[in-house]
Amino acid sequence: MPKLTKEQQEYQKFVKKKLPSPPILKNCIMAFFVGGFICVIGQLVLNFFISRGLSLKEAGAHTSVVMVFLGAFLTGLGVYDRIGKIAGAGSIVPITGFANSIVSPAMEFKREGYVFGLAAKMFVVAGPVLVYGTVVSALVGLIYYIFKL
Amino acid sequence: MATKKLGLQTLKLENTPSIISTATIVGPKEGEGPLAKYFDLILANSIYGEKSWEKAEKKILKEAVEMAVKKSHVPNSDIEFFLAGDLLNQIISASFAARELGFPFLGLYGACSTIAESMGIGAMMVDGGFADNVVVATSSHFCTAERQFRMPLESGNQRPPTAQWTVTGAGAAVISSKPQNPRITHVTFGRVIDMGSSDANDMGTAMAPAAVDTIVRHFEDTGRSPEYYDLILTGDLASYGKDIAEELLKQKGYNISQNYSDCGMMMFRPDQDVHAGASGCACAATVTCGYIYKEMLKKTFNKILLVATGALLSTTSTQQGETIPCIAHAVSIENL
Numbered sequence: 001m002p003k004l005t006k007e008q009q010e011y012q013k014f015v016k017k018k019l020p021s022p023p024i025l026k027n028c029i030m031a032f033f034v035g036g037f038i039c040v041i042g043q044l045v046l047n048f049f050i051s052r053g054l055s056l057k058e059a060g061a062h063t064s065v066v067m068v069f070l071g072a073f074l075t076g077l078g079v080y081d082r083i084g085k086i087a088g089a090g091s092i093v094p095i096t097g098f099a100n101s102i103v104s105p106a107m108e109f110k111r112e113g114y115v116f117g118l119a120a121k122m123f124v125v126a127g128p129v130l131v132y133g134t135v136v137s138a139l140v141g142l143i144y145y146i147f148k149l
Numbered sequence: 150m151a152t153k154k155l156g157l158q159t160l161k162l163e164n165t166p167s168i169i170s171t172a173t174i175v176g177p178k179e180g181e182g183p184l185a186k187y188f189d190l191i192l193a194n195s196i197y198g199e200k201s202w203e204k205a206e207k208k209i210l211k212e213a214v215e216m217a218v219k220k221s222h223v224p225n226s227d228i229e230f231f232l233a234g235d236l237l238n239q240i241i242s243a244s245f246a247a248r249e250l251g252f253p254f255l256g257l258y259g260a261c262s263t264i265a266e267s268m269g270i271g272a273m274m275v276d277g278g279f280a281d282n283v284v285v286a287t288s289s290h291f292c293t294a295e296r297q298f299r300m301p302l303e304s305g306n307q308r309p310p311t312a313q314w315t316v317t318g319a320g321a322a323v324i325s326s327k328p329q330n331p332r333i334t335h336v337t338f339g340r341v342i343d344m345g346s347s348d349a350n351d352m353g354t355a356m357a358p359a360a361v362d363t364i365v366r367h368f369e370d371t372g373r374s375p376e377y378y379d380l381i382l383t384g385d386l387a388s389y390g391k392d393i394a395e396e397l398l399k400q401k402g403y404n405i406s407q408n409y410s411d412c413g414m415m416m417f418r419p420d421q422d423v424h425a426g427a428s429g430c431a432c433a434a435t436v437t438c439g440y441i442y443k444e445m446l447k448k449t450f451n452k453i454l455l456v457a458t459g460a461l462l463s464t465t466s467t468q469q470g471e472t473i474p475c476i477a478h479a480v481s482i483e484n485l
Binding site: 004005007008009011012014015018019020022023027075076078080081082083084085087088091092097100101103104105107108109111125 | 200201300305307343346351358472
């Protein structure tokens with residue numbers, strides 16, 4: 001961040017009093033319920049796979065596939081952004097939100113072509129999650145390995 | 150010797166160029182707003198039969214210009230210059246529209262202040278005797294602006310209360326040496342002001358000081374007071390920026406609350422879910438070329454000060470942590 005002059009700092013202080021704070025309580029409640037609802041659907045899918053004789057691990061992988069499909073499908077229908085507007089983190093954090101973050105730029109940039117548009121821009125939102133998710137899981141794995149020795 | 154300059158930043162247009170016609174095209178959401186009846190064309194959908202949002206924006210701009218020229222009854226061959234700008238990288242809406250229109254073209258970028266910038270420069274060309282008919286225009290499109298400056302349309306994210314909604318549309322005006330009303334009498338070009346705001350979702354706060362600087366400069370240069378005008382109209386400060394601008398002006402000794410409005414607050418109804426209000430090059434352009442121009446012809450307003458505001462940021466500057474430089478240009482439009 002560039003250093004602000006005294007005049008700029010004073011203006012920022014003056015403005016802060018004028019600006020509204022986002023409705024945090026309402027957002028939290030909506031995020032809790034919508035996020036929870038998505039998880040309930042995930043649980044139902046998981047239970048369904050287990051009841052069909054899959055192990056917990058296999059059923060988990062299958063559930064992820066189904067939930068990613070649902071997130072992508074609702075994004076394609078133009079519904080997921082409306083859910084996200086109300087739910088905020090409640091629909092961003094679950095895996096359906098991850099699907100949304102990949103499908104929405106893919107749809108948006110399709111017009112710039114399948115290579116430099118769709119494929120190249122697909123990960124603009126999800127890219128950082130993938131990069132740092134991979135790095136952190138490798139680090140955690142390393143630490144786990146060292147402590148297990 | 151600069152004989153037409155007043156004070157530090159204001160130009161007095163002694164030959165008072167006139168606005169002989171205007172045209173406005175807006176998207177469907179704008180067409181549901183309170184100013185709907187003032188727009189010449191309301192689109193049924195924002196893609197407008199094109200293959201991409203960018204192509205749609207270019208088409209909207211081009212057709213607004215054609216419509217304004219047609220209404221002015223000036224033959225195409227007599228339109229001497231076309232001044233336009235928009236929000237997209239390399240102002241492609243304007244230059245691609247110019248490619249098809251064929252008029253000599255000056256591309257301008259002042260972000261959402263471009264309509265005042267182009268009106269000001271266009272009026273100077275006419276006033277200086279360099280042209281008799283100049284067409285000026287700006288456009289913006291919600292979908293092109295979102296994907297350039299913010300997130301993909303279908304991305305499920307939340308907008309903060311200070312966020313504004315980019316107007317889909319275009320406004321065009323033909324400025325002429327013909328002696329008729331309304332006329333452009335003064336232009337105050339603003340300085341770039343940066344008061345340290347860096348939130349790209351809060352343009353009103355960033356731009357308010359630029360508007361205030363230009364308004365104060367205009368009053369000091371011309372010796373006019375806020376009461377002189379029937380309406381002082383800022384571009385797109387929206388609800389929070391408007392309040393801040395009013396208060397800053399009060400601190401500087403100018404009370405404009407009686408006759409002050411903001412285009413960003415006029416475009417949509419409060420229940421249209423646009424958060425703080427409207428923004429975009431087309432916001433000030435369509436309000437001025439639609440509502441203001443038509444009401445000036447009816448003499449509801451006789452003296453208007455349009456102060457269009459622009460945030461001169463880019464996605465790169467935001468990512469590099471830069472604060473937002475802002476600008477405001479003022480144009481006084483009067484029935485003499």
